[in-house]
Amino acid sequence: MGKLGKKARKFAKKNLQSVEKRSRKLKPFIKKKFAKRNERHQAGDKQEKKVEQQPKKRCQEEEFQDIAIDAVFGKDDDEVLRDGDSDSDGYLDELVNETDSDIMKCKVLSRSFLATCCDMVDKEQYVPALVRLLNWYRAACQYGHEPSGIARPNIYYDIEDSETFAKVIIFVLQKADHTFRSILGLSDSSTKEKILKLKNNPKWDSLKPLVKSFFRSTLHLVKQAGDLEIISFTLTQLRVSIVFLAAFPDLLKKLIKISVHLWVTGEETISQQAFLILKDISMVFNSECFDSCLINMYKAFLHDCDIPKANSEQRPFLRDSLVELCSQDVQKSYTKASVSITQLAKLLKMALATKNKEAVEKIHSGEYINCVDLWVNFISANVQDCDLQPLLYTIVQVINGVAQLIIGPRYLLLRVKCIHWLNHLSRTSGIFIPIASLVLDMLEYKTTNDGEKQEQKLEAVSTVKLPKNWLKSQNFQEQCIFSVIELLAVHFAQWSFHISFPDLATIPVMRLKKFHERSTMEGLKRVVKRFIEQVESNIEFVQRKRDDVTFSPNDQQSADTFMQLEKQNANAPYTQYYQSIIDKALGTNKKKKK
Amino acid sequence: MSKIKPLSKSSQDLSLLTSDIASFASSIGLASALPSSGFNDTDFRKPAKSKTQKRKKPKKDQQHKDEDEEGEPKSNIGNEKGKDFGARKQNKDAPVKQTLQPKPKPGFLSIDDESTGYKKKRFDEFKSLPKLPLVKASLLSSEWYNDAAEFEEKVFGGRKVAVANKEDFKGVVEKKRELGERLMWQYAEDFATSKGKGGDMKMVISAQKSGTVADKITAFEIMVGENPIANMRSLDALLGMVTSKVGKRFAFKGLKALSEILIRLLPDRKLKSLLQRPLNIIPENKDGYSLLLFWYWEDCLKQRYERFVTALDESSKDMLPELKDKALKTIYFMLTSKSEQERKLLVSLVNKLGDPQNKSASNADYHLTNLLADHPNMKAVVIDEVDSFLFRPHLGLRAKYHAVNFLSQIRLSHKGEDPKVAKRLIDVYFALFKVLTTEANRKQGADDKGAADKKKSNPKDTKQEVSTDSPIELDSRILSALLTGVNRAFPYVSTDEADDIIESQTPVLFKLVHSANFNVGVQSLMLLDKISSKNKIVSDRFYRALYSKLLLPSAMNSSKAEMFIGLLLRAMKNDINIKRVAAFSKRVLQVALQQPPQYACGCLFLLSEVLKSRPPLWKMVVQRESVEEEEDIEHFEDVIEGDDVDPNKKAENDENVVEVDHDGVEKSSRDGDSSSDDEEALAIRLSDEEDDNASDDSEELIRNETPQLEEVMEVSNDMEKRSQPPMRPSSLPGGYDPRHREPSYCNADRASWWELGVLSKHAHPSVATMAGTLLSGTNIVYNGNPLNDLSLTAFLDKFMEKKPKQNTWHGGSQIEPSKKLDMSNRVIGAEILSLAEGDVAPEDLVFHKFYVNKMTSTKQSKKKKKKKLPEEEAAEELYDVNDGDGGENYDSDVEFEAGDESDNEEIENMLDDVDDNAVEEEGGEYDYDDLDGVAGEDDEELVADVSDAEMDTDMDMDLIDDEDDNNVDDDGTGDGGDDDSDGDDGRSKKKKKEKRKRKSPFASLEEYKHLIDQDEKEDSKTKRKATSEPTKKKKKKKSKASE
Structure with missing residues (x-):
């Protein structure tokens, strides 16, 4: 302008x-x-002021990696630290302009001094020592990230050697919570309410800056540290003191953000730790926190889906942990889920209506699929305990729509996935979801056998759409058939003892037989044949039992109790067979992952 | 006003004209000056008193004169002859050819000037000749033919005058033609002198000579409008524009102008040429001359019109599609409005069905349909024409398709000629079918492997080796169109003729049943059903075919699902063999287990309807599996004795026996795996056996097409009775064999409907509810079409709270004017709250709950904001606690949602971001109109898949409708006109009976009153009414219900 x-x-x-x-x-x-x-x-207070002013504006769109965010908290830090500084000894006078870590000309923190400090804090809860310790802790946390000595020319903290450095951090992290509590006279299991009541406690007024400083430094450490173990350790220790954050909503928010970030991007353990923190937060604090946790995680999760990653095996963990979080407050998550599923349905509707490429691509995006995956898992985790019928119904409809959106061998994987979901839902909720026709349509894929055997495994493809040239490969056809068998096996396994199993399986068996006749590949024929045999024996078995029953179909209760006993012992040959197929499929999946 | 200056110029020749005739002529002049038409009684009514008084006398005079003339035609002729000779002498040197070709010089865009060529000479000659007594040019009324009729009346007094048919008559005609030419010249001169002097006319004339094309055309139009007889040259000029090969833009403009002019000029009768006139008895007086003038003019007009039609035909074949369309439209326009040259017009219109461009072809189709709507009497003629078109050699498939499509859309009724028309149609269809199949044969003979793309689906050919090859798209479409046509026409054929058709065509149809294309199969089954229900002979073969069709995976995926369900219902209801019905029911249930929810619902509803008419079937639901023998069961399973495996059931005995038997079967089939050849042989042998039983020549085909080979094997083994020790007890204990090919031998009547148990646990609430309803022993009540109402798109629409755009139904057949109305009936969004929870359809319950939550939550949040007293908070907390355990309590959601409003928004926002605003765009993207436009275009594209589906569905709906009609007819009501009301009554009664009635979410009847009224109007026209959608929708259900 x-x-x-x-x-x-x-x-x-x-x-x-x-x-x-x-x-x-x-x-x-x-x-x-x-x-x-x-x-x-140019260092100086003038400059500092300027830095202080800007962050206020920036607060609106703070971002993780933005250094400016630190400045926001940096300002408060100064206050806190200054309070503490008054108590500190004469080390403050020492000014060192060189920051080379190896030389360490300014030995501000010696090992011995640290030891005494620790001792004092540990044993006597001596506040000035704690203050000093926290100052050192802060310095350690900021180490390497803050142009040390320049920002605050009059005070300078430096650390003697790496051992001291480690000790400061470890000690503070380990003991801080306990110390705070003992100073305040709280038990380890005090709740959020108690913390909030502390406002009236005079001790709190003096301790509050210290606690704040501790959190701030810790958060900084978590964010900036490069070493995974440190982060992981920090997170673990942080969990204990989460309750104190009730007094600092801003910090709480920040913690949530950081944790979400770590949860999504971090390594396995860190991710787990971060999740535990989030879980604690959502458990301890009010619903608002739960919401913001959930939303942030959800957002991050979906965002993550778009980024092609090498380690895709982490995604199930992310999903599961998110589901776990959702399950903590099902009713709340229910509304979120219904909003989200509505979005899914909207997209689906658009794709169905227009059938244009972009819309369809959207459906096939990792985001969409993972979102469905998430809610499927959420529903199946909770459907037993809560009434999620509407959600279940809608998601089943959406999945059906996705499965039928584009029919063709190239979308085999997506379809298989859809059927997996349906099976999953069906198994957990005990409702009947017809999948047979979806599965059996895969038998009709016209593939030729002349293609040479391909080396690649299908699962190596991350995309939903398969490359065209693969469709002709024998490998593909095998994959088709194996998927069919597997999916049907799961489906049948669920209903194998139901009184209407013979009727349920009749048509699929017929179609399989037809395929068996038609197929020319011996290997596949054998597999199919075996499957047919097993299902037929199952049919016979149920049929035989059914002939003995004395009730009629409209006697629902009796029908439900039908063959419950047999269901308990899984010794029936076909049950074992189903199980073997399912296990085998799982095994191959695992193998592929490795 | 009637100051005709009568005799001044014609004094010499017409001395015999007396003063009374002059006065009479003046009275006629008065009449002719009247703008109103004709020589009818209006003339007597309309004029003012003074005139009528004046007229009365002339009337008498006229009568006198008529008497006079009656007395003296002969002498007149004699006189005339003399005169004629005289006249001929006068015009001797004028070449005869000249008269035959009234327009020798196609002066392009100019009136042939009198100053050129020999015409001028002629006119000069005319000039030199004395003027004949003639009617004044200025006295022409707006419709010349009325004037002509008046003159005729005057001259011949209304008598019918036989046209002389002698050889020498031609000579007379020639002479008269010359005379007519002269008269016309004179008339034109008269016009020029009297009227042409006006300033307007001058301007017009100058525009004619020097103006832009548009000016000229307008000028010509004005001239012709002023007085066509005198300005024939203008007409010629216009014609020249159209016929000219040079400029197409003239043709564009000319076509319109000319067609408008000609519509005005042509009478409602056919034009007569001079040859058809009794020229020899025309008197040589003023009236006579005037009449001759008119006759001559008519002759000229006829010739010109013929040229115009030829030109139209030519331009309809033009390269320019616009011109083609325009010509086509004009052809239709002329054809509907005037009968002149209708043959030619019709031929060229029908010919357009073969246009290489789909658009033009379907335009032709459309115009033809409209034509038949306007002139139902033309059906026979049009059909004949299309017939001859269809069987032209080298006609493309596409053209045939269009033709058949048109034919199948013809409305028929039981009245009048229509039975014959229907018969004719059916003949055409089958003849065409034969041609198609023979063509296919020939092609296959020509090249064995190829011709795949053009191959007609001929079951005969495809039977053995290529049965798996699906017939090519185009092909199945034409077949499908053919069958639709037959299905439509057949009910209207009179009974005795129908028998012949059945006799001759049933084998063909059975072949079609096994076509690889499901739609074709269903339609032929449909037809077979229709035939057999008419004759009360329901063949086993039909049921067997239908039974096997159920297994096809495409059964429910095709566009004909609705039709198929309707067919099933009818077949099952009409079947007297309860065992077969049971077998069908079982299989329908099994199919329901596999299919998407809407089809499952359809199946369940179907069964509910079947149960209504076959109450004994209830025992399959409410009783335990029947073990006791019924007397009519075949006894082959009773024969063998067996050791009691399950001794606890006394009635189990014979079943166990059979189990033993089946063990053998199992065993043997297992053996068969190793030696598949053996099995194969067995199977074939068995199928032969069965063929003998059923005398079914296409048995083998069935075997190939349906996955029942295994079953065949088993049965064969069964027959072998290879008894082996019972390895393990087999299924199918003497009873239900789901895989038997012949439904009546499935023993399905002993099996209970266990499938309902699973279905009642269906993910879709509607399916679950329906199954539950059946299990509880009551009939399902549902006023809708589950196939549409429960489809995924419907669900999504509701989910999005989107009222689908009302798309205007364009094109379409008249038989099926609209079918998309039903969408508006939906209860969308928060409206659903107006219903009590119990009244909400199960599939909508989700939404109901959702909105209940939403409403209460917003209320609560408001409340909360208003006043947040501590007690209230406490109460809320309490509430919360209560909710904790009750999952069913939806208020808990409310509580949560109350706090979550903002979060919802947040999530939504966030999601929007994530989705790249895709959702936001949806408003713009759902342009149904656009989509429709696309679909419409596709419709015309023969190859397009989509249109296939669309078209098919149209026909389906219609067919179902038809069936309804027919059935009512069959039931003996006979009177088609009452169908609607009957149906309604029945429906309302049914409604009352509804137990679990849902308060209709549909709009009340009043809202559709206009539509219904419309229907009634249509009803009066034709028996087959096109019901409007709301009634229709119910009706469809009804059709299932009532059949």
Whole structure:
């Protein structure tokens, strides 16, 4: 807007709100750049003030990696630290301009001093020592990230060697919570309410900055640390003191963000730890926190789905943990799920209506599929305990729609996935979902046998759509048949003792037989043949039992109790057979993953 | 006003004209000056008193004169002859050819100037001749033919005058033609002198000579409008524009102008040429001359019109599609409005069915349909024409398809000629079918492997080796169209003729049943059913075929699902063999287990309807599996004795025996695996045996097409009775064999409907409810079409709270004017709250709950915001606690949602972001109109899949409708007109009976009153009414119900 005249600017201000908004957004960035540069070149309080001002604006769109966010908290830090500084000893006078870590000219924190401090804090809960310790802790946490000594010229904390460094961190992390509690006279299991009641406690007033400083430093450490073990350890220790965060909603928010980020992007253990924190947060605090956890995680999860990653095996963990979180408060998650499923349905509807490429692509995106996957798992995890019937119904409809959106061998994997979901839902909820026709349609895929055997495994493909040339491969056909058998086996296994199993299986068996006749591949024929035999023996078995029954179909209760006994012992040959197929499929899946 | 200057110029020749005739002529002049038409009684009524008084006298005079003339035609002729000779002498040197070709010089866009060529000479000649007494040019009324009729009346007094048919008559005609030409010239001159002097006319004339094309055309139009007889040259000029080969843009403009002019000029009768006139008795007086003038004019007009039609025909074959369309439209226009040249017009219109462009072809189809709507009497003629078109050699399939499509859309009734028409149609269909099949044969003979793309589906050919090859798209479409046509026409054929058709065509139909294309199969089954229900001979073969069709996976995926269910219902209801019905029911249930929910619902509903008419079937639901023998069961399973495996059931005895028997079967079939050849042989042998039984020549085909080979094997083994020690007890204990090919031998009547148990646990609430209803022993009551109402798209629509756009149904057949109305009936969004929870359809319950939650939550949140007293909070907390354990309590959701409003928004926002605003776009993307447009285009594209489906569904709906009609007829009501009301009554009664009635979410009848009224109007026209959608929708259900 710089080049506009005065009138034009006036006009723009009045009428072009969006422009105004954007410029507002841009400004801090520009300033921030300057600020950072200035920071480096000229130290001083003046500069500091400037840095302090900007963050207020920036608060609106804080981002994880943004250093400016630190500045926000940095300001508060100073206050806290200054309080503590008054108590500190004369080390403050020492100023060292060189920050080379190896030389460590300024031995501000010696090992011995640290030891005494620790001792004092540990045994006597001596507050000044704690303050000093926290200052060192802060310095350690900020280590390497803050142009040490320059930002605060009058105070400078440095650490003697790496051992001390480690000790500070470890000690504070381990003992801080306990110390705080003992100072405040709280038990280890005090609840959030108690923390909030502390407001009236005079001790709290003095301790509050310390606690705050502790959290701030810890958060910084978590965010900046490169070493996985440190992060992991920090997270573990942080969990204990989460209750204190009730007093610092801002920090709580920050923690949630950081944890979500770690949860999504981190390694296995870190991710787990981060999740535990999130879970604790959502358990301890009010529903608002739960919501923000859930939303943030959900967002991050879906966002993550779009990024092609090498380690896709983490996704199930993410999904499962998210499901676990959702399951904590089913009713709340229920509304979220229904909103989300509505979105899914909207997309599906669009794809069905237009059938255009983009819409269909959207359906096939990892995001969509993972979202469905998430809710399927959520529903199946909770359907036994809660009434999720509407959700179940809608998601089944959506999945059916997705499965039938585009029929063709190229979308085999998606279809298989859909049927997996349906099977999963059906198994957990005990309702009947017809999948046979979906499965059996896969038998009709016209594939030729002339293609040479392909080396690649189908699962190596991350995309939903298969490359065309694969369709002709023998491998593909095998995969088709195996999927069919597997899916049907799961389906039949669920209903194998139901009184209407013979009728349920009749038509699929007929179609399989037809396929068996038609097929020319001996290997496949054998598999199919065996499957047919097993199912038929199952049919016979149920049929035989059914002939003995004395009740009629409209006697639902009796029908439900039918063959319950037999169901308990899984010794029936076909049950074992089904199980073997399912296991085999699982095994191959695992193998492929490795 | 009637100051005709009568005799001034014609004094010499017509001395015999007396003053009374002059006065009479003046009175006629008065009459002719009247704008109103004709020589009818209006003339006597309309004029003012003074005139009528004046007229009365002339009337008498006229009568006198008539008497006079009656007395003296002969002498007149004699006189005339003399005169004629005289006249001929006068015009001796004028070449005869000239008169035959009234327009020798196709002056393009110009009136042939009198100053050129020999015409000028002629006119000069005419000039030199004395003027004949003639009617004044200015006295022409707006419709010349009325004037002509008046003159005729005047001259011949209304008598019918036989046209002389002698050889020498031609000579007379020639002479008269010349005379007519002269008269016309004179008339034109008269016009030019009297009227042409006006300023307007001058301007017009100058525009004619020097103006833009548009000006000229307008000028010509004005001239012709002013007085066509005098300005024939203008007409010629216009014609020249159209016929000219040079400029197409003239043709564009000319066509319109000309067609408008000609519509005005042509009388409602056919034009007569001079040859058809009694020229020899025309008197040589003023009236006579005037009449001759008119006759001559008519002759000229006829010739010109013929040229115009030829030109139309030509331009309809033009390269330019626009011109083609325009010509086509004009052809239709002329054809509907005037009878002149109708043959030619019709031929060229029908010919357009073969246009290489689909659009034009379907336009022709459309116009023809409209034509028949306007002139139902033309059916026979049109059908004949299409017939001859269809059997032209080298006619493309596409053209045939269009033709058949048109034929199948013809509305028929039981009245009048229509039975004959229907018969004719059916003959055409079958003849065409024969041609198609023979063509296919020939092609296959020509090249064995190829011709796949053009191959007609001929079951005979495809039977053995290529049975798996699906017939090519185009092909199945034409077959399907053919069958639709037959299905439609057949009910209207009179009974005795129908028998012949059945006799001759049933084998063909059975062949078609086994066509690889499901739709074709269903339609032929449909027809077979129709035939057999008419004759009360329901063949086993039919049922067997139908039974096997159920197994096909495409049964429910095709566009004909609705039709198929209707067919099943009818077949099952009409079947007297209860065992067969049971077998069908079992299989339908099994199919329901496999299919998507809407079809499952359809199946369940079907069964419910069957149960209504076959109450004994209830025992399959409410009783335990029947073990006691019934007397009519075949006894082959009773023969063998067996050791009691399950001794606890006394009635089990014979079943166990059979189990033993079946063990053998199992065993043997297992053996068979190793030696499949053996099995194969057995199977074939068995199928032969069965063929003997059923005398079914296409048995083998069935075997190939349906996955029943295994079953065949088993049966064969059964027959072998290879008894072996019972390895393990087998299934199918003497009873139900789901895989038997012949439904009546399945023993399905002993099996209970266990499938309902699973279905009652169906994921879809509607299916579950329906199954539950059946299990509880009551009939399902449902006013809708489950196939549509429960489809995924319907669900999504409801989910999105979107009222689907009302798309205008364009095109379509008249038989099926609209079928998409039903969408508006849905209860969408929060409206659903207006219903009590009990009244909500099961599939909508989700939404109901959702909105209940939403409503209460918003209320609560508001409340909360208003006042948040501590007690209230406490109460809420309490509430919360209560909710904790009750999952069913939806208020808990409410509580949660109350706090979550903002979060919902947040999630939504977030999701929107994630989805790249895809959702936001949806408003713009759902342009149904656009989609429809696309679909419409596809419709015309013979190859397009989509249109196939669309078209098919149209026909389905219609067919079902038809069936309904027919059935009512068959039931003996006979009177088609009452169908609707009967249906309604029945329906309302049924409604009252409803137990679990849902309060109709549909709009009340009043809202559709206009539509119904429309229907009634249509009813009066034709018996087959096109019911409007709301009634229709119910009706469809009804059709299932009532059949």
